[in-house]
Amino acid sequence: MALVVTDAVVATMQGGTGLIPSGAVVLRDGRILWVGASDRIPDEYQDIERHSCDGRLVTPGLIDCHTHAVWAGSRAAEFEARLNGASYEEIARAGGGILSTVAATRAASESDLIAATLPRLDQMIASGATTIEVKSGYGLTVADELKMLRAARALERLRPIHVVTTHLAAHAVPPDYKGRAADYIAEVAIPSLRAAHAEALVDQVDAFCEGIAFSSQELAPLFSEARGLGLPVKLHAEQLSDRKGAVFAAAEGALSCDHVEYIGPDGVAAMAVAGTVAVLLPGAFYSLHETQLPPVAAFRAAGVAMAVATDLNPGTSPMASLPLAMNMACTLFRLTPAEALLGATVQAARALGLTDRGSIAPGQRADLCLWDATHPAEIAWRIGGPKLHARIFGGRLDA
Numbered sequence: 001m002a003l004v005v006t007d008a009v010v011a012t013m014q015g016g017t018g019l020i021p022s023g024a025v026v027l028r029d030g031r032i033l034w035v036g037a038s039d040r041i042p043d044e045y046q047d048i049e050r051h052s053c054d055g056r057l058v059t060p061g062l063i064d065c066h067t068h069a070v071w072a073g074s075r076a077a078e079f080e081a082r083l084n085g086a087s088y089e090e091i092a093r094a095g096g097g098i099l100s101t102v103a104a105t106r107a108a109s110e111s112d113l114i115a116a117t118l119p120r121l122d123q124m125i126a127s128g129a130t131t132i133e134v135k136s137g138y139g140l141t142v143a144d145e146l147k148m149l150r151a152a153r154a155l156e157r158l159r160p161i162h163v164v165t166t167h168l169a170a171h172a173v174p175p176d177y178k179g180r181a182a183d184y185i186a187e188v189a190i191p192s193l194r195a196a197h198a199e200a201l202v203d204q205v206d207a208f209c210e211g212i213a214f215s216s217q218e219l220a221p222l223f224s225e226a227r228g229l230g231l232p233v234k235l236h237a238e239q240l241s242d243r244k245g246a247v248f249a250a251a252e253g254a255l256s257c258d259h260v261e262y263i264g265p266d267g268v269a270a271m272a273v274a275g276t277v278a279v280l281l282p283g284a285f286y287s288l289h290e291t292q293l294p295p296v297a298a299f300r301a302a303g304v305a306m307a308v309a310t311d312l313n314p315g316t317s318p319m320a321s322l323p324l325a326m327n328m329a330c331t332l333f334r335l336t337p338a339e340a341l342l343g344a345t346v347q348a349a350r351a352l353g354l355t356d357r358g359s360i361a362p363g364q365r366a367d368l369c370l371w372d373a374t375h376p377a378e379i380a381w382r383i384g385g386p387k388l389h390a391r392i393f394g395g396r397l398d399a
């Protein structure tokens with residue numbers, strides 16, 4: 001299967017947006033073979049079928065590197081409670097929040113979970129995602145964490161999407177382990193990680209380091225288990241307070257630290273040394289009415305790469321659109337539109353440890369978005385993004 005995409009404004013995302021104003025991309029067997037000016041397509045590709053973009057913007061397929069897309073139930077009542085004055089932490093401490101989604105997710109079967117997730121997945125796809133990360137973390141028993149990861153794995157058999165699965169059993173302490181977080185890690189989180197790895201259900205390991213969740217000391221045995229299994233780690237760090245999660249995670253060689261609004265200079269420095277990506281999640285910041293901004297200027301100064309993701313979840317970020325997350329990253333966090341697009345492509349790939357996607361270059365996967373737009377800044381500029389004209393997944397055009 002081969003295709004040449006022509007007459008496009010190509011944002012290669014190499015060295016910034018890497019714009020080619022009248023560009024072409026040659027695709028074959030699911031990979032990018034060549035990218036350059038439309039009038040310079042090498043002779044050897046002249047006979048391949050062509051698709052004219054009529055001057056439209058072409059970007060790499062978007063990568064949503066932080067989602068909790070698989071869940072059952074609703075948190076609309078909690079949304080109302082927060083508007084009536086309750087805080088996210090108060091609700092969590094009273095057994096609501098994440099734990100209310102845990103109850104609904106435990107009650108759901110694997111096929112119920114898949115059915116509940118597909119409409120959200122379709123929204124992500126319609127907004128330009130070609131790779132998404134999906135976390136467990138609403139099961140909190142060995143069986144229920146495995147059920148979530150199986151549901152996440154099933155998604156790529158049902159839709160044209162790549163799914164990276166993340167074990168997040170260390171998301172909350174369930175009621176039967178209240179006050180015994182270390183026992184929960186030893187008796188549920190680690191055994192569920194081993195079982196998920198044995199079933200090839202897990203690509204990476206995440207945890208929630210927070211006063212309402214786990215301390216870095218409690219998480220250390222889980223991360224060392226991950227290392228033993230050869231799985232990369234990442235961390236929900238410094239979302240609501242500075243628990244020094246980023247310092248801990250960076251020392252463990254984490255791919256990313258996510259949220260990071262409350263990170264201190266020590267955390268930023270540790271991430272810079274380790275090459276850990278800062279994943280910015282403006283949807284959660286927006287929903288929680290946060291005022292503490294992530295230190296974008298400090299990340300830039302230290303050379304810490306910034307990714308942008310939806311954090312799609314029922315509690316803090318019921319949002320499936322990466323272009324909307326990019327808009328929020330610009331409006332709320334003052335990223336430039338180019339940084340936001342890099343954040344949902346190149347840097348998102350880095351946050352997932354993937355080197356075969358995120359830019360338009362020879363050898364990269366042939367996953368592209370064709371937008372009803374002519375400039376890359378339009379994706380973040382329009383609230384909710386421009387219309388996705390078509391998507392190319394694995395070299396195949398699905399208009």
Ligand code: NIG
Nearest residue numbers: 098208236284311313315316
């Ligand atoms: O990324 N911070 C922890 N986890 C999610 C929220 C999950 C939930 O509230 O259901 C987050 O914001």
Ligand code: FE
Nearest residue numbers: 066068236311
């Ligand atoms: Fe999250």
